[in-house]
Amino acid sequence: MKTEECLQRIGDDLWFTEIDRNNLKIDYRIKEVVYRENSPLQEIIVLDSYDFGRMLVLDDAVQTTSGDGYIYNEMISHVPLNIHPSPKNVLIIGGGDCGVAREVSKYSNVERIDMVEIDEMVVRTSLKYLPEVSGGKPDPRVNFIFQDGTCYVKENRDYLYDVIIIDSSDPVGPAVKLFELDFYKDVYDNLCKDGLMVCQSESPIFYTEIFTKIYKNLSSLFPIVKPYMATVPTYPGGFWTFTIGSKKYSDVNPGKFDKETKYVNREIIESCFALPNFVKEELGIIN
Amino acid sequence: MKTEECLQRIGDDLWFTEIDRNNLKIDYRIKEVVYRENSPLQEIIVLDSYDFGRMLVLDDAVQTTSGDGYIYNEMISHVPLNIHPSPKNVLIIGGGDCGVAREVSKYSNVERIDMVEIDEMVVRTSLKYLPEVSGGKPDPRVNFIFQDGTCYVKENRDYLYDVIIIDSSDPVGPAVKLFELDFYKDVYDNLCKDGLMVCQSESPIFYTEIFTKIYKNLSSLFPIVKPYMATVPTYPGGFWTFTIGSKKYSDVNPGKFDKETKYVNREIIESCFALPNFVKEELGIIN
Incomplete structure (x- = not known):
């Protein structure tokens, strides 16, 4: 409309x-x-x-x-970064509001943050008009690449990543291809042999079909697939999911969570993988 | 309006x-x-x-x-009933849609379910027009008492309860008194010496003041106070809280969760107590 x-x-x-x-x-x-x-x-x-x-x-x-963006951005960033034991190279696909890049920048052991966003104007707008989300000024490690994320992972031969974060909008408009199996195959190929990816996987209530398709697609590629949940007030129904596809690591790293955050803490990272029965049923997971 | x-x-x-x-x-x-x-x-x-x-x-x-009522009703019922090791007498205050009574009825060890609801017409309407929530026909153990819940707990000398579930509407209109300290004192007095209560404690985003006041009031009465969370799509922002006040028990009972439910399972009951940082800050809980 x-x-x-x-x-x-x-x-x-x-x-x-x-x-x-x-x-x-x-x-x-x-x-x-x-x-x-x-x-x-x-x-x-x-x-x-x-x-x-x-x-x-x-x-x-x-x-x-500005009011609740931190929930989504913290959940899509800190959960994978606390499952990989030593992430050094991180790729963000999408994430034009720069909130994910901001969260990833909180990890001093991360050396390289490549952010591939199709729409440069979204980045410029967010840095200027949404400082509460973007942080206003990107960390020097953030390397902006204004390109279609699907093309980037298809063509990239320069880097393998420890963690790839797919922060897409809904599967309408520019983001449609970021929900296809072909794209996930390229993401897989862009990961180190012990790498892992995460994507936002929509609402299990309003977008059941998309959520279950992502789970199925990732399960056909990765030995470890783990959906997790958070409540995002400004997304329809509040219920939101993320899904991890991992080549090797599945458990949360031991030790204290020491990043400054408004939502995430160690208990949240550990508890977010608990799925309600109706979600398990959608995914065909037996209780 | x-x-x-x-x-x-x-x-x-x-x-x-x-x-x-x-x-x-x-x-x-x-x-x-x-x-x-x-x-x-x-x-x-x-x-x-x-x-x-x-x-x-x-x-x-x-x-x-009908679409999401089970989330709220399961969360306010099964969590306390899996912290008390042997609930026999349960009091429900409010709960006119009969969904809580339906969940409590799933426990064969519960002998008595008293439900004190101020508005008999809400019960009649829910039994007739909302069978997906109410179950249509109440369990024979459910004893309806159509009375103001605050008067009931003030006057009751007949029973002490193992678990009291306060399923109120928002603190406007008939439910205002169900959020006052005086009422919680009477609830305390209606509990056995190892009893526990739970109440819906509103949104930590939109009703911060009510949520924190409940925590403070219960903390002045009970040695153990534990807020927990769930996502309820039809409540504003999706984020919803419940708060337990307990005289003795604080941990989830060991063993398998064997009730038929759409939302709750053992992992959910264990993980729902993980609070985001902003909620801990509202309550003055140090990380």
Whole structure:
């Protein structure tokens, strides 16, 4: 749908309506439209909302907010980085809001952070208008590559990575190919022989088909596949999943979790792999 | 606000809008209004929604749905019943949708289930129109007492309970007193010397003040206070908390979890006590 219909003035108030699905809408009361521009790929809007602070909206879908973006970004970053015992080279695919790069930068043992994002304007916008998410200034180790992530992993012969983090938007628009088996095969080939990947794997309630397809695809490639969960208030239903595909490591590293975070701690990293029965059933995991 | 404004026809579609907070609204597309009546205490509506099936709405607030009601009802019931080693007498305060009574009935060792609900019409409506939540027909052990829960625990001299489950609506309208210290004191006095209670303790994001007040109040009475979390899609933000106040027991019983459930299993019961850093900070718990 057109953004014009999503931003509406009702009386004195400005409201942004997100239509995630045909049958459920979420309306946010907005203080102001901070930024609005079309990139070659999508419409980018930054809104200042009453409940969640600044929000990054791409083609009418809320991607991250100052208020709760840390939950998603911490969960997709710290969980894999605490399963690999010594991650040195990290690849981020997508992650235009720079929140994942910010979390990965908290690991002093990580030497190289390659971030392949298809839309440079999302990065520029986030660094400028969403400092609570992006951190404002990237760590010197972050190497931005503005390219289609699927092409990058197909063509890359220079580096093998210890950890690859796939921080994609939903499988509509530019991100569709990031949910295909061919892409995951290339990701597999870009990993060291003991490497692991993680991707955001959507809602197990509203996008059951996508969630289960990711699990199936990764299971056809990796010996170890582990979905995990977090609650992200601004994503439909709150319930969100991530899925790890790993060549070797499956357990959380021992020792204290010593990073400064708002959501993640050692108990959270250990407990996030507990899956409700209905999720196990979707995946065909027997209790 | 008036329900007339909450139910609106837009084009061919009927929408129900829940205004949880001034700055956030959730709109559900509705197939039909199944039931609508005023009890002496509140307006009761049952709607059939596209995404969550039938929904129980009290004074314009969604209380439970066929689609996700089991998450809340299983979490508030099975967690305390797996911390107390041998619950025989259980008191439910509130719980008009009968979902908690249904979960408690799964325990064959429970002999007595007293359910004190202020609004008999909510019970009748749920048994008739929300069988996916209520089970349709209550277990013979369930003893309905239609009375104000605060009066019941103040006056009761007949029974001491092993477990008391406080399944209240939000602290507006009839449920306000169920969040006060005086009430918790009476609950304490209605528990056996090794008894424990649990209450729904709201969202740590949207109702921080209520959540932390409950923790503080229970901490002034019980030696053991343990908040835990679940994701409930139809509650604002998805993030929801429950808080246990216990006189003696704090650990999950050993052994297999053998109840038929859609959400809860042993891993969930063990992992739900992991609290994100921001929640620990709200409660003043040091990492």
